[in-house]
Amino acid sequence: MWIILLGMLAATLPIAALNDGSSGTADASPAPAAPERRAPEKTPTAPPPPIETRIEWRRSIAHGTATAGWLERGVILPEEGPGFYTYDPRGQTRPNAAVRRYGTAMLVRELIDLGAWWAREHPGAPRLGIGDLAHEGGGRFELHVSHQNGLDVDIRMPRADGAEGRVGPGTYDRALTQELADHLVARGVEYVFYGPNLTVRGPAGVVEVWPNHDDHLHVRFRDPDGAGN
Numbered sequence: 135m136w137i138i139l140l141g142m143l144a145a146t147l148p149i150a151a152l153n154d155g156s157s158g159t160a161d162a163s164p165a166p167a168a169p170e171r172r173a174p175e176k177t178p179t180a181p182p183p184p185i186e187t188r189i190e191w192r193r194s195i196a197h198g199t200a201t202a203g204w205l206e207r208g209v210i211l212p213e214e215g216p217g218f219y220t221y222d223p224r225g226q227t228r229p230n231a232a233v234r235r236y237g238t239a240m241l242v243r244e245l246i247d248l249g250a251w252w253a254r255e256h257p258g259a260p261r262l263g264i265g266d267l268a269h270e271g272g273g274r275f276e277l278h279v280s281h282q283n284g285l286d287v288d289i290r291m292p293r294a295d296g297a298e299g300r301v302g303p304g305t306y307d308r309a310l311t312q313e314l315a316d317h318l319v320a321r322g323v324e325y326v327f328y329g330p331n332l333t334v335r336g337p338a339g340v341v342e343v344w345p346n347h348d349d350h351l352h353v354r355f356r357d358p359d360g361a362g363n
Contacts, residue, residue, distance in 0.1 A: 185215040185246060194238040196283040196357050197272070203283030205272030208236035211264065217249030218262045219298065223277060223288065223350075226300050230265065234275075237267040238284040240358050244321065245287060251317065259310060260298045263290030265350055285324075285357060288350045289314070291332070302349050303331040311351075315341060318353055327352040 195206040213220050213229035220230035237245075245264060252262050265288030268281050275281040291306035292314070293299070315326050315334050319341065326341045328334040329348030334341055344352065 185212055188212050189242065191239055194240075194284060196238050196285050198283055200280040200282055200286050200354060203272055205236060205238065205268055205270070205282075205284035208268065208270050208272065208284055209239045209242045210270075211235045211237060211242050211245055211267060214261075215246060215249050217251070217253030218245065218264050220264045221290070223265050228263075233269060234266045236270045236272075236284060237287065238358075241267065241284055241287060241355055244355055248317070248321075252314075256310070258296075260292055260296055262292070262314070263298065263301075263350075264288070265290065280352075280354070283357075285355050287353050287355075289353055290350050300349065303329070306332065308333060315351065318351075322356060323353055324356045325352070325354040327354075 189209065189212065192207040192209055194208050197204045197206060210232060211220065213235075219228055220235060221228040222230045222234065249262060252259070266275065266278065266281055267287050268284045269275055272283050278286075280286050291301050292310040293301050293305050294307040295305065311332070311334060315328075315336055318326055319336050324340070326334070326336060327344035327347050328341070328351055330343050330345065331348045334351075
């Protein structure tokens with residue numbers, strides 16, 4: 135008889151009470167859930183200042199000629215910007231040394247505009263590599279006969295494989311290089327020199343072959359003040 139009564143009593147108790155030794159309260163509240171963990175919010179990084187604010191603009195003057203001249207109040211081109219980067223031709227490294235990136239304000243402005251045009255027209259293409267301009271005060275410049283008065287600049291041809299780096303007759307993109315040369319001619323540059331193993335077309339007397347220029351275009355802009363002073 136007692137065995138039967140105990141069996142009936144056990145059947146009326148909640149299963150939880152039998153399993154965990156609790157008081158037998160059927161509606162016991164569940165344990166509180168662990169608070170949700172949220173990833174710490176990242177502090178937004180301020181964008182770099184526009185390239186214009188990083189340039190100390192001055193009224194500069196190109197004196198004399200590209201092969202016998204000097205530069206007054208030169209303006210330094212930033213290490214890189216939209217559509218361009220700078221490189222040092224001595225070791226083909228980048229960026230170019232600051233002492234090799236001076237030009238007239240006009241030249242620096244033209245290069246910034248050139249880079250912006252390139253980035254806009256060819257967003258998937260490699261950026262233009264900008265080599266030597268001039269020293270801060272112009273004058274004689276190792277590796278060069280010209281580059282003395284802030285109107286000359288060396289520009290790498292775009293590579294056919296889309297990379298940014300050394301380039302030569304077997305690796306340059308002919309179509310993009312021609313488009314670059316055409317754009318420079320349309321801007322009214324004085325000269326675009328290219329190497330004897332390259333193929334670049336343009337007006338005679340403006341686009342010309344020149345020795346030792348198989349890895350870049352040598353561009354000379356016109357003196358905005360005339361023939362030099």
